[in-house]
Amino acid sequence: MPKIGDLAPDFEAVTTTGKIKFSEFNKESWVVFFSHPADFTPVCTTEMTGFAQEHDFFRLHNAKLLGLSIDSIHAHMGWVNNVKEKSGVLFDFPIIADIDMSISKLYGMLQPGESETAAVRAVFFIDPKGKIRLVMYYPMNVGRSMPEIKRVLVALQTAEEHKVSMPLNWQPGDKVIVPAPKTLAELAEREQSGLEMMDFYLAKKSL
Numbered sequence: 633m634p635k636i637g638d639l640a641p642d643f644e645a646v647t648t649t650g651k652i653k654f655s656e657f658n659k660e661s662w663v664v665f666f667s668h669p670a671d672f673t674p675v676c677t678t679e680m681t682g683f684a685q686e687h688d689f690f691r692l693h694n695a696k697l698l699g700l701s702i703d704s705i706h707a708h709m710g711w712v713n714n715v716k717e718k719s720g721v722l723f724d725f726p727i728i729a730d731i732d733m734s735i736s737k738l739y740g741m742l743q744p745g746e747s748e749t750a751a752v753r754a755v756f757f758i759d760p761k762g763k764i765r766l767v768m769y770y771p772m773n774v775g776r777s778m779p780e781i782k783r784v785l786v787a788l789q790t791a792e793e794h795k796v797s798m799p800l801n802w803q804p805g806d807k808v809i810v811p812a813p814k815t816l817a818e819l820a821e822r823e824q825s826g827l828e829m830m831d832f833y834l835a836k837k838s839l
Contacts, residue, residue: 633740636767640665640758641738647698647726648708655762657726662695663758664785667741667751669772671703671711679753681715682778684723694760695785697725702736702751705729746772755781757788794839807836 634641640663642655657663666683668676683690683697690697701708712723728735730751736742741751753770765788770776787798796808812833813819819832827835 634738634756634764634767636764638764639762640756640764643735643738645728645730645735646705647728648705648712648723649726652726652728657696657698658758658760658762660760662693662760662785662789663698663756664690664695664781665698665700665739665756665758666776667700667736667739667754669747669750669753670701671707672714675773675775676701677711677715679775680723680727681719681721683725684721686778686782687725689782690785693785693789698728699723699725700728700730700735700741700751702730702733702742704731743769757785759788759792790839796837796839799836807838810835810837 640654640658642653644651644653668679670676680699683699687697703711708727708729712727716722730736733742736751739754739756741754743752746752750772752772753774753776755768755776756764757766759765766784768776768781783803786804787802790804790808791797794808796810799806799809802808807828810827813822822829822832822835825835827837829835
């Protein structure tokens, strides 16, 4: 099962937008790779609709969406068409047809304690270098939080760009945590800084 810090396993797959090779798809962009248990199911429909409605947000943040379930490409196409007809929302990102469960198993999305034939609700945040930066797992009967998915993507990108950390409940625009000093010289410098300090090891600043 891939873990945080691992390189995302490469694969080739058939999707609703054509065949892809993951390492090529991932090149120069973040990927939010998520699984859902099955097509034509209620919770999954609300989630996929949510991803589709926020697609512009992910594009703005240089992140591609990639979905997966253990269904055929024909089932995917029928479901995409059904939702578009009923709600006007088009799932215009690729959805992998993983009928043989090979990719689900490769990414630990198939968890027998929950189901042996359906993927749990996993979300992998993968950076442009192909490294897994964050993993979320939800059971089949609980939908994900789109605000949290958006928040952690921005948090990961902000932390990477500015070499900082995020405190509890951080939201874009909030102060961030700066790395703790590692030498006496850095400690003396910090004591003279304008940082918001609880103590020398916990200091915040605005970006």
